[in-house]
Amino acid sequence: MNNASLIVVGLGIKLISHLTNEAKVYIEQSDKVLYLVNEPVMKEWISKVNPRAESLDDLYTKHSLRIDCYRAITEYILAVLRQNLHVCVVLYGHPTVFAQPALDAVIEARKQGYYAKALPAISAEDCLFADLLIDPGSSGCHSFEATDFLVHKRRFDPGGHLILWQISCIGILGHAVGSNQNGLNVLLDYLKKYYTLDHEVILYEASQYPHLDPRITKVHLELLAQAQVSQITTLYVPPREKALFDRSMFEALHTNITDIQ
Structure with a gap:
């Protein structure tokens, strides 16, 4: 095992508020910090907390295709x-x-014998569940990147919650700029097969930011x-509708019907 280590942390979504104490310690004490964040204050x-910090912004915009940047x-x-450094990303x-680049780095670092791990953090999905008052366990939840959802014809249950990410850059392999009307049209045509227009x-x-409300349109x-x-x-x-109740499965489970319907 090498003496160096790789720790990947997330800042969460809301400025400072979502940063965990664990992540803060690694940022402050690591030999080298590499960061890719979009908030100037962060x-x-x-x-400030680690003078050995270095931005990855230049690498993120170096290539026209996102996959090459990653x-x-x-x-x-x-x-x-x-x-041979203790690195925090x-x-x-x-x-x-x-966040494919960091995930790939952790996987490859482990293959090469380094200690590497990713720490949990608050994601946009966590915020969505809280702001929209959604319990993903109530009827199941499907979560897809929008382009992946379309080009792979992902199977999903319209009776469950459906979350589609990155809808602004559907079908775009480079860095998204401006509107993407065609991508939204294609997504709409596909969803119409499963949901009514209304x-x-x-x-x-x-x-x-702590003083701003989420956008819920x-x-x-x-x-x-x-x-x-x-x-x-x-x-x-x-969800489009309440899921069907399977009475035969209920009977096999010997469950009280009042607890499950």
Whole structure:
């Protein structure tokens, strides 16, 4: 086992408020901190608490294709780790949720004999559950990246909660800029197969600052393609109907019917 280590942490969504004490200690005490965050205040704070901090912003915008940027970031993280340092990588949100470079770095570092792990953090999905008062256990929950959802024809139950991420960049392999009307039109055409046009959906954006409320915009499905979305907009589709009750399974479980219906 090598003496160096790699710890990947997330800042959560809301400025400072979501940062855990565990993550804070690693940021302060690591030999080297590499960060990729979109909030200037957090960038300044990271550099202040650890003068050995370095931004990964240049690598994130170095290539036209996002996948090439991700690979470059992963390779750089591993290169710094090989300098026999205790490295902390800091990301926005949760460090393994839509954060492929850090996830790949942890996996590869372990293969190479380094101690590497990712710490839990508050993700946008956690905020969504709280702000929309959703219990994912009430009827099941499907969560997909929007492009993946479409091109792989992911199976899902319309009777459960459906969450679709990154709807602003559907089908875009590079860095998303401006609106993506075609992507939303394709998504709408697909969802129409499972939901009525008057089915109410929610465009959601978690609050990034303690003094601001989240964005919760309710629209009928038929108006989805006309809706205003940003790079952090998530689509939540409520259950279409209550799930069917399987009486034979109920009988096999010997469960009181009043406890399950």
